[in-house]
Amino acid sequence: MDISSGDDSDISESEMEEYEDKSYEKLKNGKYTVMVSDETYTCPYCPKSNKQKYRYKDLLQHASGVGNSSSAKRKPRVKANHLALARYLETDLVPVVSSPKPVVEEDPPSGCDHDEKIVWPCTGIVVNIPTRRSADGRSVGESGSKLRDELIRRGFNPVRVHPLWNFRGHSGTAVVEFRKGWPGLHNALSFEKAYEADHHGKKDWGANDDVKHGLYAWVARADDYNASGIIGDHLRKIGDLKTISELMEEEARKQDRLVSNLTNIIETKTKHIKELEAICSETSKSLEVLMEEKENLLQAYNEEIKKIQLSAREHFQKISSDHEKLKSQLETHKKELELRGVELEKREALNETERKKLAEELEQGLKEISRRANIGVKRMGELDGKPFLEAMKRRYNEELAEERASEMCSLWEEYLKDPDWHPFKRIKLEGGEEYQEVIDDEDEKLRDLKAEMGNEAYKSVTLAIKEINEYNPSGRYVISELWNYREGRKASLKEGVEFLLELWETVKRRRGMT
Template sequence: MKNEQKQKPPVEDSPAETSKMKKNEKFVWPWVGIVANIPTEVEKSGRRVGKSGSALRDELIQKGFNPTRVQPIWNFKGHSGFALVEFSRDFEGFENAMKFESSYLSDRHGKKDWENGSHLRDDKPYGWVAREDDYNRSGIVSKEVRKKRDLKSLSQIQEEDERKMNQLVENMAQTIEMKKISKQELEHKVNETSRVLKSLELHSAQLNQIYKEEAEKMQMNLQEQYKQILLGHEKSLSALERKRVELEERARQIDINEAEMEKSRREREMNQKAMWEQNEANKEAMNLAEKHQASSSLVGLFKEKEKLHKKIMEMEAKLNETQELELEIENLKRNTNVKKYMVGSDGDAEYMEKMALAKTQMELEARETALHEKMMALSQKERVTNDEYQDARKEMILFWNGNEDLVCEEKIRVKRMGQLNPEPFLTALKRKLRGSKAKADERAMEVCSMWEAQIGDVQWHPFKVDDSDGKAKNVVDKKDLKLIKLRNEYGEEVYNEVVRAKQELLEYNASGSYVTLELWNFEENRKATMEEVTDVMLKIRKDLVAKKNKRKRR
């Protein structure tokens, strides 16, 4: 309703004023009033001076005309006695301008009175709203009026405003449709991401279950292998014990054989000695026989006996060599069997166990690597989706901030996070100074600006970490000297406002320390969601379309 009132042409206070204003009468736009016959003085230098623009503006504000600016007109002699009074561009500014003109008309100090020469009889100022004749005439006043201004009738301004409003409605409708499509796409992406996340969670749970089962199975296999190894060791110990007994028995047999071989060797030596003695005796007998001319048959018998004895000696030597060779072969076989058994019973089992463990470890590492790659891909996709969401929110904030007149009465509006509200400062300074309102307002703005700069200082951190309840959080440092001085000098409300602004700045832009824009739900005092923002935009679009259709029916 407030916006509609601003867009309607003003209704004048009396029929007389209405009759004076023609339908197509052209005014200087943006609206500007002219004040003439402003009192001036001549300085020692010969230059005229008069009231400043700010002083004239304050006087007109106190009268309720609400000008935005007052510009004194100067010429080569100094202050010309004229000033231009600027009003806001909307119809509310036009109403203030007409009130300004009516005030001077009721006091007989309007434009006609000025032109009739009434100003020659008094020193009071005259005022009126600039129109076509003021725009087109010559002189320094008209020259200043024409700067950056134009002539327009009320109907032209209303038509232009309607055209702009229609264009704005069309643009908003297109933007809303685009944002709606973007929202649907984002929702689809979020749903798809959620589905993928759930699928990955399920897959991760399955992998964890498989890993658990494989680990249990591997543990059971290791235990079984350990039992088999123990059993194999026991069997190996038993076999070794049997081998040891056999080897000891063989060694004993070998020792016995060696003793028998030694005994046989001694007997052979004794036999050889006896045979040598016998041979010597035979030789002696043969000599005796030859000497006594014994018979030839006895000599032949002794010769055959000597040949037989040599053959026996050769056969016994070969037998000794054969027995020594067999003994050496048996020792070599015994050493070879012992080494072979030791390698087979210990090395092979340990090697097989290590190979099985290495294979299982490689399989687990491969599965873990695959899961990590999937999680990384999902995180990347989630980051891209979040960036798109943040870009859409920034565009929405820019659109919202550029159309504040349409959303000023909605619960969702743009909030400047970290910006101070000057109201507590105005209240505190009015209470403290108890003087002129203008001085209190000026001082309040200075103090507010000073504290805005202080809040933006990244070196100032009036908070400390409190973990008394088990959770670390930032709380106000009650020993901070600047906050203590602020509370003592300006009160609790100003203190709370500064703390609030600093906390918002740290939360929303801790690194930059400057005010940021955020869509805010003022009804619930929290950050607005994209769904809430879209609903409000659709509502505004519906209202604008309804107003447009209503104007067409008229």
């Protein structure tokens, strides 16, 4: 039963909610027919002349679209009935549609002309979008994202909505882009059917019956693609004309290629598996041989261990015997050594005077050689206090000058030990990419030192910090280095040894030794 030819009397907007509840109760009580078969539904509130058969999803979109329509053509009674139908579908018929035969949107759509050319990727057209005049005289309208969100809410899942603009501004039209593939085509056809059911499809837009209210929409086809104007120009930029049959053939070719590729992969994998099986078989045989060799080696090892243990016991017994003999011999030697020790102590007492005399002569010889030697020990990073003393003598008497110089030296020795003080800068060497660290003359401490204490004190500090930076940058303390004073460089070990030999020869000559 339906009410398509029933009472045409209308209600007010304030009565819509109450009327919707009454219509919903009638639907629940089975007064009107909604479900025609397991997969087919009909709208009991549409005129008989416009009766269509819907899938569940399409009827729900139709009912929601009419019920929430803002068109002035829609009477409150019609909107209330469709809102009741949408509630009934969502609340009472949901268990019915969860049947074991769901609609698979990954398959090509049925019930439509497979030879009709459509714009691909699937595209919808929306017209009669409200616009208004802006201050500059151009037309403006709602953004595409707002319409896209509304279409998503209604279950059509567009990718984007692109309003079309011309020199006058917003043209009042837009194109709706859907995903590639069969799911996108299903969404596009559902989008078209929903607007057709709402009498806002392409035919309704083309009818010159009265003033148009609300949005009109449809799926773009060959006539739209080939049309002149802003819509046709845009469609030709973004897509091509194809039939569902052509798309199915392309899909079949892709599937054939995929199957062929997978078959080749499977054959390759199978061949590889056989090769691996052969390798595994050979490996298994090799392992068996290795295990047998291992058992033989283990047996030989155990036998060898037994021999070694037996030999070790015999050897230990021999060592024990020898130990006793050595112990006896050591006791004898100990007594002999004790006697010799007493004798040596007597001799040492006699030679003590002579040894003291030799030490004094050796010390004198070292002093004489050090004064004229080119090789010696230099304390790297040690601060020379003489320039500080000379600077203070120019200001104070000798006693106070020594005290002030000592204080300044102590202060600058602490600066030298400070790892956070690094008065260097990097300069690029000429003719290359290498850099060199040099003293930063603009360093505040060094500038103040030079101004206060003079150039010699400045040289003493910069020499010390350069030596520390070169020889002990991480420790920042004074270290000793073997030094070649004649050439002003670090001496080699060979030079140090030669110096010691020279020193030894000098001492020998002074002692008259040969």
